[in-house]
Amino acid sequence: MQHKPIQILIVDDHPMVIEGLKTLLGDDDRVAVKCHFMNGTDTLSFLEKDTVDVILLDVNLPDINGVEMVPKILNIRANIGIIGLSTYSEPSIINQMIKNGVKGYLLKNATADELVNAISHVHQGNFYFGSEVQKILVDSVAQEGNELPKLTRREKHVLTLIADGKTTNNIAEELFISPLTVETHRRNLMQKLEVSNAASLIKVAVEKKLI
Amino acid sequence: MQHKPIQILIVDDHPMVIEGLKTLLGDDDRVAVKCHFMNGTDTLSFLEKDTVDVILLDVNLPDINGVEMVPKILNIRANIGIIGLSTYSEPSIINQMIKNGVKGYLLKNATADELVNAISHVHQGNFYFGSEVQKILVDSVAQEGNELPKLTRREKHVLTLIADGKTTNNIAEELFISPLTVETHRRNLMQKLEVSNAASLIKVAVEKKLI
DNA sequence: ACCAATATACCGGAAAACCAGTAGAAAAAA
DNA sequence: TTTTTTCTACTGGTTTTCCGGTATATTGGT
Incomplete structure (x- = not known):
């Protein structure tokens, strides 16, 4: 049938x-x-x-x-x-x-x-x-385990501003926070994405589609 | 017909x-x-x-x-x-x-x-x-006139190394040239792509598909 | 052979980034 | 409400980048 x-x-x-x-x-x-x-x-x-x-x-x-x-x-x-x-x-x-x-x-x-x-x-x-x-x-x-680290809202924001070529001071002004805080964010970002400078930070951020 | x-x-x-x-x-x-x-x-x-x-x-x-x-x-x-x-x-x-x-x-x-x-x-x-x-x-x-600037072979190479997070000194060692030369390349790259730091250099390079 | 483009190299100084910690509020999750 | 995460901020010091120039081989094309 x-x-x-x-x-x-x-x-x-x-x-x-x-x-x-x-x-x-x-x-x-x-x-x-x-x-x-x-x-x-x-x-x-x-x-x-x-x-x-x-x-x-x-x-x-x-x-x-x-x-x-x-x-x-x-x-x-x-x-x-x-x-x-x-x-x-x-x-x-x-x-x-x-x-x-x-x-x-x-x-x-x-x-x-x-x-x-x-x-x-x-x-x-x-x-x-x-x-x-x-x-x-x-x-x-x-690739299990290689999951992309979770960035906080603030970190993502700072990340995009870094990608735009803003300096720590620029970002601090823009967000009305201390430059020292911005630097902390940047350092946390670099640690989470396992890089050691802003240039490669942007590269992996793009690769992992975080930007 | x-x-x-x-x-x-x-x-x-x-x-x-x-x-x-x-x-x-x-x-x-x-x-x-x-x-x-x-x-x-x-x-x-x-x-x-x-x-x-x-x-x-x-x-x-x-x-x-x-x-x-x-x-x-x-x-x-x-x-x-x-x-x-x-x-x-x-x-x-x-x-x-x-x-x-x-x-x-x-x-x-x-x-x-x-x-x-x-x-x-x-x-x-x-x-x-x-x-x-x-x-x-x-x-x-x-966007005519906004054509992507032509990078030389060396510049492209340096660009990728910067994206990999290498420092000027690292790159110099890797290419067997003076750090000062590497810096010149980096500066020329930034000028050509109209940015003022390595982070945004990488960003626009990715955008313009130079990496 | 020559001219333009490329790659190389340098000086000195200012600015920014990077590192290793610490730590208190605020907000979110439990 | 307690706990955890996130956001905030600092000290002090080192490294690297960035900027203003200048300048000489080397290479590629005509």
Whole structure:
């Protein structure tokens, strides 16, 4: 007996990707693209009334961030499987998506096979990640413990002012605090980020996306 | 009388984009997708033997950079119109693509209409840029004169060492030159990038992608 | 062979950053 | 309310950077 096809919802703001997905999935009768939306808001209001089995969710939507979309979707329909889609593989985004509850993640260079595989796995409640994505996951496990240190609000503020080329005295004036305090902040920053001067402080801050 | 359809070649490593483009262009009989390739090498060897009217060229190819592809293509077939395609709008890439000779540039959120418009404009020897891309062009004209200063090889090297947190003395030892020379380089760097300390030197260097 | 750009090197002085501690308020978390 | 974190501030000293110049090999291109 033939199963009922898996109902798919596509969320992506690129017409050519939507059409591509429809074409790639159209050949396979195990899946059926129910509809598509080009932004987050429409998607959520659709899900209030109707539902699907699996959502293919682009992370770069014009209105709502894909990362934020995931909990919103699961809040409405907890048993929908969500597969993240993006062009580039940014570790931080993929990690966040997974934390928020996606069941799969593919890059847009995925083939039709991978796509259908991912969908059926996710629909059965399993996980599925593309090979490049898996590599990233392994890397992030390997780097466990190398978490970025938490900076306080004040420290972040001081950090940005340092990046702007302000001197300790400038910053002190701007924040109405003692230069000595500013220096303490700077030293704490350097200690937390494990560097020994302002130049590399800025470099690692940029690398760790703290600026 | 009906014109002969414009022959299109698609170069993109994303199956779903290729299919999407084919679908979007398939409805319109003014254009005909002749074939597609998923990397630069295959594209170039095809063009040695055969030709098309317009190429839709993704900038992120697995083997050859899209920016480098443009002159290679035009070297083989000077009268092919090339339309750049990318997901995000990075000014530097778009500018380089235009310098290298693309006749059009679209983001991947382009609609079928825009796509066909671009193709027919370019085929007639005109330019066509998507609205977001035009915005970038305007911005880059507005910033004319703010071109990034050219750093010498040595300066770039010193710059990276500064970013690594090395002191003037460290760098001097590493390069077997006098600390005074290193300082001169640092000062020249700061002058060229118009900053007054090493911290913001690193920041603008990162911004301008010199690191 | 020549000119411009690059890489090299120096002096002296002022300013800022960096280091090793300590420590009291204020705010947030428990 | 107690405890912890954050923000604040200080002493005193060392190192490094930053600024104003100047100046000579070396190299690259024409």
